[in-house]
Amino acid sequence: MLVRALALSVALLTPVAASPDQLFEDVRILAADGMQGRLVGTPGSAKARAYLIGRMQAIGIEPFGEGYEQPFKARHKDQTLDGVNLVGRIRGTRSSDRVLVIGAHYDHFGVRDGKVLNGADDNASGVATLLSIAASFARERPVHDVIFALWDAEEQGMYGAMAFVEAPPVPRGRIVLNLNLDMMSRSDKGELWIAGAHHYPFLRARFEALASGAPVTLKIGHDGPLWKGSDDWTAGSDHYAFHRRGIPFAYMGVEDYPDYHQPGDDFDAIPKEFFARSAATALMAARLFDRELGAIANEAGRGE
Template sequence: MSLFTGVLACGAEDGSLRAGQVAVDPDSFVAGDSIQILEDLRILSHDSLEGRQTGTQGGLLTQEYIREGFEAAGLTVPPTGFIQPFEFRGRRDTTQVTQGANVVGMVPGQSPELGAIVLTAHFDHLGIRAPRPGTPSEAEGDSIFNGADDNASGTVAVMSMARYFVHHPPRHTIVFAAVDAEEMGLRGSQAFVDAGWPEVMVLNVNLDMLARSDSLLFAAGPFHYPHLLPILETVQGRPPVVLRFGHDQPGVEGVQNWTGSSDHRPFHTKGIPFVYFGVEDHPDYHQASDEFERVNPVFYLNSIRTVLAAVLALDAGVG
């Protein structure tokens, strides 16, 4: 744990937001936080975490790293604590019980009666397994699925936005939930929704894969919740990221429907509106080659700027 604590302290000295500093807008904030962002991404996609699989030592170390990050940011501890454990049975072998845990913090809203916006990103990945035959990872003998884009990138973005909102209080209460066991069937987000806290959730913003594109970032969800579209359109023209709506409509030929593909699904099933930010699949998706060195850092930082601007617009525009 001393390594993690040192990294967090070093990152704050080298450019992340400190108490008393003011970030005028998402661009200036992310510029100041960029060293911490990229260091967090490097750590969470390092071989030492062994692919962050749910129920493993690497998964536990990841939980603790995120908890330390939330605590260092100054997030308010929820009633159930930063670490919210859950367990689930296997889909094939129902006698097998796996322990998981979500890491959750919050920033109370200036108008708490408006309800809560929940920011989610899954931190788990696929662990250690045999690489796909014929891939470069097989040739290199690489069996650790580090999941840099999927989804260390979304987790680190949530951690960064926690640092922002601690010093820039929102209208709504914002809950920051790093959820576990997405790769095993959205188990962490389902456990979060089933727990019934916070009582009033007005929106889920889910981040899953933000770091592997040249310019294109998708926002799925407005097809189902059209009242969100004009709010999101206010940030659509922010260069250099091209924010495109889609991947949320059934029956579009040649286009994947992401409505049920990530941790926004349990919210949507319960009738809670969602926006899912992410990039399309790439050759390293669910491969051992999804590593820190393959991330596009310029695009990644710009995508965080865009998502942060969108969250600010949603906080202002959602009733």
């Protein structure tokens, strides 16, 4: 009954998807050769960041304090990384201490052997999806406050997300759930995955409701015992920074493919129809998690 009720809720909450033109344009720009692969601490990263700040301003995402940039330092092997997260929020329509964090990393690997690793799917696609969700929420405001975070230095070890969780712009206890978007646009099987239900079983019915109404094939898994030694995503992306602090997560992404972390991860290789449906599914998830955030908080023991 719960899954059926949630599925009905998903159907009622699903907004009309916006034109995918801006979604594609964001990926095209972020994955252009001129961004030089968006490696942390490089001019290409700064160029991508300038573009993203402009997009956040245009959408109407509110910064914390005077600007979106939240610099951090991280020790990685024998070097110090100078990273910069971009963080803002859209305020909810109700007074509540509960907060949803939607995140995606904007960095990639830069230039390797003279070839630019543009990271169109990984993770310009997640960033573009996040921006499309923010634009929807700016038009039709969420119930709860939603933080939109674009993290740096994920590829080296999730350092941006770790820095965010250690010093968030709101008290950590207010954060109920992290929706992490990492690799949203390419799948040889036409499948999008969502992980997190093994660790937070109260999320499973919500994931199943999303899967029943999603415009893409949405599969649940890549976490828990069945995946040990075979691509368990629990510690594979920025959501792990939240998980290690006991904050529930929902991680949406695709499985690896031959161009993963290779020069072939370019904009032209993205199947546009699948990507549009994948982004629409992420928007459905964001809407459902926002509407359900109070119940999730209670079930997770993170009530007000």
